Amino acid sequence: MPVATRAQQAPQAAVGGVAQLGPASPPPRPHQRAAEPALHQPPADASGSVCPLAALGVDLFYEVLSHLGDAETLQAAERVSRGWRAAIADGRLWRPLCEAAWAACVYSPAAARPDLTWRQRHALTLADRQRATLTADELCTFTWLFRFKSEAGRFWLALDPWWVGLPQLRRFFHADGSLTAAPEDPLWGEHETRWRFCKTRHGVKGLYVKVNHWPSLTVSRTPAGGWQLENEWVVYAAALQPGGPYARGLLPGVASHQE
Incomplete structure (x- = not known):
């Protein structure tokens, strides 16, 4: 018969009413040190690459992207991950782009x-x-600078102060459909002047303005975001300046025809 080992001969210890075989684990020695936790490392993705947002921190992440600073770069960065999109969406990077664009516009x-x-x-x-x-709000809010084109003929050019180096005449469109001029306007007569929008054949309104029976005025934009109306004989230009009251849009409290 085989000789029983010491472990097999050890008495059974009852723990919680359940019999346990073998001796209990020895207590830790006083001189033993607990294992030190590993230093924190930024989380990595499945490929082992570390996310720049986690590695750099939000502030430094913004600093890096701000030097790349164009809309195409930010839009591409937003597609990297949800975390990047959330970080970029708070406006810290988009606001400087807005301010730069508005500084170059008159409206x-x-x-x-x-x-x-x-x-x-x-x-x-x-x-x-x-x-x-x-x-209509834009048409009736802006002051419009009026002048004749050279095609209008010598008679009208002789009456237009712009052609002799003086300031352009001012015209005002009103919400009731009327069109008026400044009191000192030498071209303005006693006749009633009315305006209305002309629709295109596709029903689009705002591309043409009709004043009385004269040829329709075509609406166009200037490179700085302003507005212009013109036909074969005349030009109306919205009196908009960089940094003026309308450079930041039609703001509440800005009275009409103030420029």
């Missing part, structure tokens, strides 16, 4: 939209630069 409707995010306001700024239709 920026998106600047008057604090209800939108900075990213949305930047997108609206770019979209507005492509807008070709003038609204």
Whole structure:
């Protein structure tokens, strides 16, 4: 018969009413040190690459992207991950792009939209630069500088102060459909002048303005985001200046015809 080992001969110890075989684990020795936790490392993805946002921290992450600072770069960065998109969406990077775009414009409707995010306001700024239709609010808010074209003929050019180096005449469109001039206007007669929008054959309104029976005025944009109306004989240009009252859109409290 085989000889029983010491472990097999050890008495059974009852723990919680359950019999346990073998001796209990020895207590840790006083001189033993607990294992030190590993130093914190930024989380890595499945490929082992460390996310720059986690490695750099949010502030340094913003600093790096701010030097790349264009809309295309930010839009590409937003597609990297949800974390990147959330970090970029807070506006710290989009706001400087908006401010730079507005500084170069004479009219920026998106600047008057604090209800939108900075990213949305930047997108609206770019979209507005492509807008070709003038609204009635814009037409009736701006002061319009009037002059004749050379095609109008010598008679009218002789009456127009702009052709002798003097300031352009001012004209004002009103919401009731009337068009008026400044009191000192030498060309303005006693006749009633009315305006209206002309629709295109596709029903688009805001591309043409009709004044009395004269040829329709075509609406166009200037490189700085301003507005212009013109036909074969005359030009109306919105009196908009960089940094003026309308450079930040049609703001509440800005009275009409103040420029």
